Amino acid sequence: MKLIEKLRLRLFNGAFDSTKCDKTTVLVVDRIRKLRKRKEEDIVKMRNKICALLQCGQDPINKTCIARILIEDLIREENILEAYVLIKGFCNLVRGRLSVIQVQRECPENLKQAISSLIFAAKKCFHEIPELLTLEKIFKKKYGSDFVLAATQPNCVTPVIVEKLSNRNSTDEEIEKIIQQITKPCNINGEQAAWNCHPTSPYLYDGVAYNAFINYK
Template identity: 30%
Template sequence: MGKILDALLGRNFKLSKVKALATLAISRAAVLKNQRYVRCSHARSDVVQLLNLGHEERALIRVQLVTEEKNMLDALAMIEDYCHLLKQRASQLTRNTDCPDELKEAISSLIFASSRIGDFPELQR
């Protein structure tokens, strides 16, 4: 997170490195989304089977897992979108002294997500 802060403050900012990390983060988000989607679909089918067998309590636990996986899928989609935006508009950070509002939102959201998602090393750099 320190390197992101340095980039925001204009210290040692390298456009090529930001674009490369954004590209890596986009591909990592796609992989994580696929993994989460598979988990979600398995949990959803488990819910159906448990309800057919009459195990409502266990089905409720699985429904909670489905909800958590869907929330993570939504978060990963947002991270992927923010990385696309950062990759496309990173050159504005070198040209302008003021950061556009949409980039501020994207960067601050990525910084927040970096502290919350442990299996996303590209956000830590």
Template identity: 30%
Template structure:
């Protein structure tokens, strides 16, 4: 009955649940960051070994992996900052159905990252909260990088799958 009443009275957004989800996301970020950092360190040491053994092709592959891991670490730093910002300013979108302009970049970037980071279930949940709060079109705009979507360009560049400079 509680969910039905919330829907009827249009009280679907719960600040405490949102804050708890974001807190879990920040905790998960710490774990993911440690894993990525370890993989990055291993890949760097592999590059050194491959270069010592004159295995340049394998070294190039490892360098690409290092770049990919470092890019994800950079994205995680930005995501954590956006999470903290949204918790601090949750009151700005608590009562609104339209995303406030000053939070558009944070919200859009989290939606975009969630669409490209499957290892992060809490971020998927945050994405669904924002999609239900601000509309599916708002979320689709961020995921598809349409004009004026608000996604941070640094994040877009770091999540590009292909690296053309080694091809």
């Protein structure tokens, strides 16, 4: 009986390539680092352009005006950027638990949401982060098709990831929030000030602010 169990364990563990998983998560993190730099530069340009349009008197509540369209694009870009932060954090979490993943047949409870979120993100971000599809295949081989299918359901995924990667239209309240953020540093009623800050969010994962447990540099 013990021999059969050992053979089953050996066969099962052979289905998971921890080295490949480790290398793939490193590639995802590196890809995000490059994407982050580009997106942050784009966001600064978008904010400055929106500020200039608002100074010209455009009404961003009008859904057909250029300022409104740019603000909606800005919100989407900032949402994606925040999703990337979480994806990077989940990759680091998986890397730190590879030895546990290797020996356990089922997905550890404290990793289910992180791994499910990576699989969910693969469906949404594969154009910019194709390495996520490789991770999806690795987890599919490890845990089976049913696990991967379940992982694509929003209730299995970190809610923030679902929110940030959704394609919904921005609300008037979200538009107004961005307007307030932009007009204050731009000083619409006086001299224009360059916008030179990066978006931050107070989202938590396991009770810890993500910008505290994820090292961007």
